[in-house]
Amino acid sequence: MCQLESTKCIFLFCLGISIIMCSVIYLRTKMPAEEKTLHPTSCRQFASECRPFLPERVEWCQSNHQVGRYILNSHLQCSEMIRDLHFITRPLSQDEETYPLAFIVTVHKDLELFVRMLRGIYMPQNVYCIHIDAKAPQEYKVAIRRLVECFHNVFLSSRSETVTYAGFSRLQADLNCMKDLVKSKINWRKVVNLCGQDFPVMSNLELVQYMQSKEWRDKNMTPGVKQPESMRYRTQSHYHENVVLNIAQRMLGQKKAPPPHNLQIYFGTAYYALTRAFVDFVLDSPKAQDLLEWSKDTFSPDEHYWVTLNHIKEAPGSHADGGWEGAIRAIKWGDQEGTKHDGCRGHYVRNICIFGLKDLPWIINRNDMFANKFESNSYPEALDCLEQWHRNKVLKQATVPIEASWLLAKQVTSRNILSYNSTAGA
Template sequence: MRFLLGYSSKPFILALVICVTYTFSYLLKTMYVSLFHNHVKVKGNPLFQDLVIAGLNRVFEDIKYDNDREKEINQTDDNFWGIPPELQLYSNRTVTKRRTQIQINIKRKYFLRDFRVDDVNCLELINRTREEVKRAKSIKRARLKDADYIEMTKNCPTFIKDRGYIMHYLTKEEESFPIAYSILMYQNVEQFERLLRAIYRPQNIYCIHVDFKSRETIHNAVSGIASCFDNVFLLRTRVSVKLGGMSVLEPDLKCMNELWSRSKTWKYFINLTGQEFPLRTNYELVKILKAYNGSNDVAATIQKDTERCDKPRAVAPPHGIHVTRGFVHVAVNRDFVDFTLHDERAQHILTWMNRSCYVPDEAYFSTLNHNPHFGVKGSFKGHPETSRNRRKPYIARFKNVVESEVYGWKCHGREINGLCVFGTADVRMLSVRKELFAHRFHLDYQPVAYECMEELIYNRTRDEFMGTLAFNASFYSTLGFVLGQG
């Protein structure tokens, strides 16, 4: 028998045993469940029967967990997007060129060691190992307080060094392609600061808005952080933001205006909240935005749009526009910002939406981008409906709107108002998403998810800088809103 099967057959025998075991378990479970559910009396110890059923349920829970994991991976990998091998994002490579002294110095200053999360194996979370996910969920972390930041930022050089900010542009390509950001925040200074650290580069520029309702210690702490950087500033005017109103849009418009006035070199504008985190390194963001070739990344739907702009006494939309709505969060070129701020038609539309639309923040940027007769650079000239595939996706942000056909995925964290707050079991999905940023995280809920994303982005930044990891942005140049721009 051993001669016929050979030693190489051991994996086959093991697989056969497993298959037979699962088949027997399934038949046994079916028998017991059938008997129990049909109220047939079964002789024997009831406790033993319960244990058998519990054990079989655990077996099938494990099988379902593995199946769900594989299904989720398949839905978010390159096959789902229809990406051919030549357009895959990452590839390892061997460094053949001798490193310059500047590269050596930067490595010594910023990338001397791997970033590793304490007490957790993030690679195991990415692989969604059941035991590691379960263990990571229970981990709690001590949080920095507002007063800690107020004290730390009294010595800016020490703060910048101790908190691990990268104060170099890293590559010439990144230096020549600065990005403008607005960040709207109202609570949790530490989460805001860690977001800023993840996206900070000296060539970029950052506008911060602290909600008027935020306590004064939050404003003071954020003000201290901003004072440590020449390219980070706070809006002087603070808005009391209320969901569903113009106040959601107002801080972004004010930041746009300040960013426009303060710098003439940035290429794209991205608006964030303090509860988000990047899925791409700064180098990758630059590569992607260049692949956009001037197009704007803005979500849109025309379904039920009139229901959002039919307030009492509402008048007809101005300038022959077709109203679309999407998300307020965008990635748009500098000319789009110029049009938004300075074109009279854009101002007329803003005034009309404020009077006529129930949720103007969802409609304003989306409508400006999907009415190509305005001639805005990068606007979309095709059918505006955002899709789940490459026809016209929304890449600026990954928002898991659980019940949505377009934006909904399985949520392994917790759901608040229909939106997924990411947890540790979501790290696998986040690690392979194609979007630029993910929304949303709460540091007081399964904080390891946030920490593992920090580890991933930091180590990718290092590997790309050192030349051991190559990033290919060609996929993004094939997206529908890039090919169909006006």
């Protein structure tokens, strides 16, 4: 009997020790990752070339962080994530609150750039539809879904396309979001579309003021002109989307029939700012639907569809006599080097400049709505600097008290840079 009791005691003792050890191991594996992400013990200074864009002659420092790892931390509450990633949580002016905007954002890569772009354009009175490319990595989709769930006014598109370069799927992705946005309870006034490599230059207040200006108050913004001869190959031949090669390819055979309703085809940018009434027209008008069907086997139809519809006189907010007007994007095209700009300080991809740090003066001086394109890994200093410049401008224009969590970086002295502590997100 004594031996049995002794064995029982030893068993219970060992069981207790095992539970304690397992708990310690669990906490040691979980806690350091959170602490390292949430409370980095060091920060990085802005590049010296960025100093002309910072408001004062002091050292500026932003915390080291890994956005993807931070968002995927299953123990985080949404309130913590919104605070630590420095999202603005209140309308900053009456003008902005009474003129909510809608945004369509199509993404497929570069999670950090997406998060930083979203917090750059985010305001609680607006509404945001995020379209994730169906072929994007699963972890990428999970991270964006995790972030989106924390906001009442940000949602994923109800239908996801496998997007190919210059294919109809890119246009369809925007239309999917439009169908979702018209159901939104937020009474948005105009919709703007973005891709995952854009970054804002105008503040939200400046966007509202620009869209309510005399020139654009009741107008759609779709820069473009009558289709030039050099671009007619795009709509005269049949194309199909090669999902394997991720590109639209020309099909051999008959040429396409002329566009429906004797429409004059225009060529322009794939990016726009559209009135809500025009979106209704796009979704409901037989003429718009016929043009859409005709465009399904064309090359890069998003570069003719919006601008062509906007030149139909009966379309709400149409700009029938318009040309390239509208400060939609700051883009450095390779074939415009020496005429429209002084060269790319980063590198070209498909004839478009991936901006480097020394491209920022050109971007800021133009003050278009957005700039395209950026890569967070190629030239991180360019994104750091533009983001800080943009947030400084946004907060300077605010008519409400500034909350500490809205600040992206801290002013520090040289002696305390190494000891600086901050929450995640720069």
